[in-house]
Amino acid sequence: MSLTGKTATELLQLQQQGDVTAVELTQAYLDRVQKYDSQVQAYLGVDTAGALQAADEVDRKRKAGESLGLLAGLPIAIKDNLCVKGWNATCSSRMLHNFQSPYNAHVIERLNSEDAILLGRTNLDEFAMGSSCENSAFQKTFNPWNLETAPGGSSGGSAAAVAAEMAVVSLGSDTGGSIRQPASFCGIVGLKPTYGRVSRYGLIAFASSLDQIGPFAHNMTDAALLFQTISGHDGRDSTSVDAPVPDVLSTLEQPLSGLRVGVVPEHFSEGLHTEVADAVRNAIDVYRQLGATITEIELPHTRYGVAAYYVIAPCEASSNLARYDGVHYGHRAENFGNLVEMYEASRGEGFGDEVKRRIMVGTYALSSGYYDAYYLKAMKVRRKIAADYATAFHNVDVILTPTTPTPAFRLGDLVSDPLQMYLNDIYTIGANLAGLPGISLPCGMSSDGLPIGLQLLAPAFEEERLLRAARMFEKETDWHLKRPVLE
Amino acid sequence: MQLSLSDVQKVAKLSRLKLSDEEQARYVDQIGQILNYVELLNEVDTDGIEPMAHAAELTNVFRDDVRKESLERSDALSNAPKSDGKYFLVPQILEGA
Numbered sequence: 001m002s003l004t005g006k007t008a009t010e011l012l013q014l015q016q017q018g019d020v021t022a023v024e025l026t027q028a029y030l031d032r033v034q035k036y037d038s039q040v041q042a043y044l045g046v047d048t049a050g051a052l053q054a055a056d057e058v059d060r061k062r063k064a065g066e067s068l069g070l071l072a073g074l075p076i077a078i079k080d081n082l083c084v085k086g087w088n089a090t091c092s093s094r095m096l097h098n099f100q101s102p103y104n105a106h107v108i109e110r111l112n113s114e115d116a117i118l119l120g121r122t123n124l125d126e127f128a129m130g131s132s133c134e135n136s137a138f139q140k141t142f143n144p145w146n147l148e149t150a151p152g153g154s155s156g157g158s159a160a161a162v163a164a165e166m167a168v169v170s171l172g173s174d175t176g177g178s179i180r181q182p183a184s185f186c187g188i189v190g191l192k193p194t195y196g197r198v199s200r201y202g203l204i205a206f207a208s209s210l211d212q213i214g215p216f217a218h219n220m221t222d223a224a225l226l227f228q229t230i231s232g233h234d235g236r237d238s239t240s241v242d243a244p245v246p247d248v249l250s251t252l253e254q255p256l257s258g259l260r261v262g263v264v265p266e267h268f269s270e271g272l273h274t275e276v277a278d279a280v281r282n283a284i285d286v287y288r289q290l291g292a293t294i295t296e297i298e299l300p301h302t303r304y305g306v307a308a309y310y311v312i313a314p315c316e317a318s319s320n321l322a323r324y325d326g327v328h329y330g331h332r333a334e335n336f337g338n339l340v341e342m343y344e345a346s347r348g349e350g351f352g353d354e355v356k357r358r359i360m361v362g363t364y365a366l367s368s369g370y371y372d373a374y375y376l377k378a379m380k381v382r383r384k385i386a387a388d389y390a391t392a393f394h395n396v397d398v399i400l401t402p403t404t405p406t407p408a409f410r411l412g413d414l415v416s417d418p419l420q421m422y423l424n425d426i427y428t429i430g431a432n433l434a435g436l437p438g439i440s441l442p443c444g445m446s447s448d449g450l451p452i453g454l455q456l457l458a459p460a461f462e463e464e465r466l467l468r469a470a471r472m473f474e475k476e477t478d479w480h481l482k483r484p485v486l487e
Numbered sequence: 488m489q490l491s492l493s494d495v496q497k498v499a500k501l502s503r504l505k506l507s508d509e510e511q512a513r514y515v516d517q518i519g520q521i522l523n524y525v526e527l528l529n530e531v532d533t534d535g536i537e538p539m540a541h542a543a544e545l546t547n548v549f550r551d552d553v554r555k556e557s558l559e560r561s562d563a564l565s566n567a568p569k570s571d572g573k574y575f576l577v578p579q580i581l582e583g584a
Binding site: 098099100102103195196209210235238239241301303304306307308310311318322325326327328329330331332336338339340341342343344345347348349351353356357359360361363364367374376377378379380381382383384386418419422432433434435 | 494495498499501502503504505506510514517518520521522524525526527528529530531533536537538539540541542543545548550558562563565566567568569575577578580
């Protein structure tokens with residue numbers, strides 16, 4: 001097997017044994033990006049010189065016998081809404097097309113201090129708003145399993161980069177499913193941690209009460225490794241929670257005895273693709289055979305999740321994106337009259353269609369006379385949704401669902417129908433509204449050869465349970481070993 | 488919920504977004520559809536329910552009022568569309584100034 005086909009754990013070991021250097025490894029990934037990214041278009045920018053220099057430093061430290069971090073020499077891709085000092089951070093928006101980060105995000109500091117190699121910036125839906133990467137102002141990204149289908153979104157570039165072996169692991173962000181949905185479409189693992197587990201310092205804000213950074217990987221061990229390194233308290237994000245980070249790597253291989261798995265019968269009714277339903281039912285059987293108890297649960301307010309989300313997220317976005325005024329950074333229009341017209345022209349030119357639409361929805365829902373009917377109502381429904389999960393977790397340890405209603409859809413199919421695009425998030429949104437950790441892992445393939453994802457949810461701060469439960473399934477199956485073939 | 492063209496224009500003004508005629512027409516339909524869909528929320532009885540603004544529901548987090556390092560002025564200005572090296576420059580806003 002080629003170097004880029006290996007897992008992070010294997011690559012760490014190969015380096016420790018002296019079988020490969022960090023520079024050789026980084027070059028192998030850079031070569032693969034060079035060879036295949038013209039087809040996949042996962043990357044917006046690749047930092048060849050910076051990556052090789054960082055790899056050289058890892059090799060020097062190793063040779064000198066200095067201590068090395070947990071991610072030493074691992075080539076990692078970064079969603080382009082995370083600030084890396086000296087790199088552009090565009091959010092795939094014309095608004096930020098020339099923005100250069102003057103500082104590092106917390107997660108980037110963590111990666112640097114663990115000696116990771118930052119390969120480059122990956123494509124996303126503009127400001128992380130979308131489910132296909134088609135809302136990027138710069139390029140489409142193509143699903144490596146079938147280049148006519150979407151990689152998912154918004155973190156589609158980070159998912160496609162890992163699936164196509166153009167990075168060993170990557171970082172994304174998840175506001176309504178933006179890690180789990182692309183992980184599902186691309187046949188890899190994607191973890192959204194508990195809200196507050198990972199500092200959002202240096203993550204360009206979309207909807208601050210929902211956004212959370214998390215890892216993509218080929219398997220559970222690699223996802224656990226990256227999760228563990230980026231988690232923990234950071235005073236620069238006032239919503240970062242000061243709770244101990246469990247040593248998820250040391251317990252990952254221990255199965256959970258007496259595991260109680262909750263399933264929601266309504267999830268298998270209308271709108272669910274039959275092959276997805278079959279794959280998820282098979283996954284339930286795997287857990288049953290492992291001795292888990294399968295319990296039917298009710299989440300009666302699930303069906304209101306998308307509606308609550310598409311009020312709350314646009315409201316928060318309309319407020320967060322008010323900072324783009326053409327004054328401090330970002331695009332400024334050339335032609336305008338007074339100051340207000342400068343704002344209007346700069347924002348009208350800088351933002352794309354979906355971003356404008358959401359700013360408009362949010363502004364409308366927050367405007368005088370509508371606040372109670374929309375925003376306040378949605379926040380009340382949010383509490384009922386969160387309460388449903390709390391009740392369910394009295395009786396079960398994890399909740400099992402499909403990640404998405406269908407396998408990857410064809411590029412272009414949903415572009416003109418924003419509401420239909422939003423309904424892609426139906427299974428993932430609840431975890432964001434309630435602040436729960438969720439993971440998507442490969443659990444099957446459609447007859448068209450497209451990956452199918454299984455989602456597991458756990459109570460807040462129970463990532464250790466979540467990862468162990470997911471690992472139990474992974475150990476019994478080989479879906480996570482399947483890789484797309486690129487010509 | 489039927490949205491009118493003037494509703495869209497008003498919201499665009501509040502949002503500080505300059506929209507083309509074509510965009511305005513499209514948003515009348517699309518935003519109207521989205522608002523119609525979220526009407527679904529009215530099915531839920533929320534009497535006496537506290538709104539949930541945040542997933543973590545932390546109380547205020549304070550830090551000591553001490554000076555810390557911050558961005559250098561040159562770094563803070565480095566992405567400004569217009570600056571004179573000391574300040575962000577904006578169009579004149581006071582007449583006769």
